[in-house]
Amino acid sequence: MEQNTTIFGIRAIIEAIESGSSINKVYLQKGLRGDLYFQLEKLLKKNKISSSIVPTEKLDRLSKHNNHQGAVAKISPIEFYELEILIDSVLEKKDKPLFLLLDQLSDVRNFGAIIRTAECTGVDGIIIQKNGSAPVNADTIKTSAGAAFKVPICKVDHIKDAIFHIQASNIKLVAATEKTEDSVYSINFNQPMAIVMGSEHKGVSNSVLKMADYKAKLPLLGEIESLNVSVACGAFLYEAVRQRM
Structure with missing residues (x-):
C-alpha cells in the first residue's frame, strides 16, 4: 500500500507545490522569517493549502529528526481528478x-x-x-x-x-x-x-x-x-x- 509521503525543508515544499503535487497539509515552526518562507506562505495562500503553526518537537517527530528547516508537508498518496x-x-x-x-x-x-x-x-x-x-x-x-x-x-x-x-x-x-x-x-x-x-x-x-x-x-x-x-x-x-x- 502506498503511504502518505512526508517532505521537509522550505525549498523542497515550494518545489512540490510548484510541480503540482497534491499536498494535504503543511506544518510550520513559529517565528519563521526570510524570503523563502514568505514565498512559501504566498504559495500556500494562492493554492489554498491548509497549514498549521506547531512546536519544533512536532516537526522533529514528523521529519524523524531530519533537518526540516522549520517546515514539514504531507503529500497525498493519490492524484485528484478535475x-x-x-x-x-x-x-x-x-x-x-x-x-x-x-x-x-x-x-x-x-x-x-x-x-x-x-x-x-x-x-x-x-x-x-x-x-x-x-x-x-x-x-x-x-x-x-x-x-x-x-x-x-x-x-x-x-x-x-x-x-x-x-x-x-x-x-x-x-x-x-x-x-x-x-x-x-x-x-x-x-x-x-x-x-x-x-x-x-x-x-x-x-x-x-x-x-x-x-x-x-x-x-x-x-x-x-x-x-x-x-x-x-x-x-x-x-x-x-x-x-x-
Whole structure:
C-alpha cells in the first residue's frame, strides 16, 4: 500500500507545490522569517493549502529528526481528478451516474469507510472541499481497504461551486438530513444523482441544503438521534443500488 509521503525543508515544499503535487497539509515552526518562507506562505495562500503553526518537537517527530528547516508537508498518496473532466467523462459512458459529495467531513476513518462503501456501490466519483475536509492519508487509505485508489476523488475550492456544475449537468442532488419529513425511500434514485453527506457534528450545511433538489432522512426507530455518517451514507448508497437493480 502506498503511504502518505512526508517532505521537509522550505525549498523542497515550494518545489512540490510548484510541480503540482497534491499536498494535504503543511506544518510550520513559529517565528519563521526570510524570503523563502514568505514565498512559501504566498504559495500556500494562492493554492489554498491548509497549514498549521506547531512546536519544533512536532516537526522533529514528523521529519524523524531530519533537518526540516522549520517546515514539514504531507503529500497525498493519490492524484485528484478535475471535477469538470470527471463529470464529462462519466456522462459520456453512463446515463445514470452516481456521485457523492462530502460537506466538511473531517474524520479520516469515516472518510475511508465511505470510500470503501462508495467503491462497492459503483459510485462514479467523490467530491470534497479543499479546506476543512478530512485528508486522504495513510489512515484513510487503510480504512478504505485500498478503495481510495479505485474511486475518483475530486478536490474543489467550494462545495457550492461543485453543486452548480453538477446541477448544470442535469444531475439531481439529494441531501441527507434530519431537517425534512421525506424518507430516503421516497426519493427516485433511478436517475442521474448526487448524494451529499454532511459533517459528523453539524450535518449538511444550511447553504448546501438550500441548493438540494431533494432532502431525505433515514428512519430512526431507537432513542439515539443520529447515525454515524459512514453508516448513513451506506444506507443511502444501497437504496440507490436497490432501485437501480
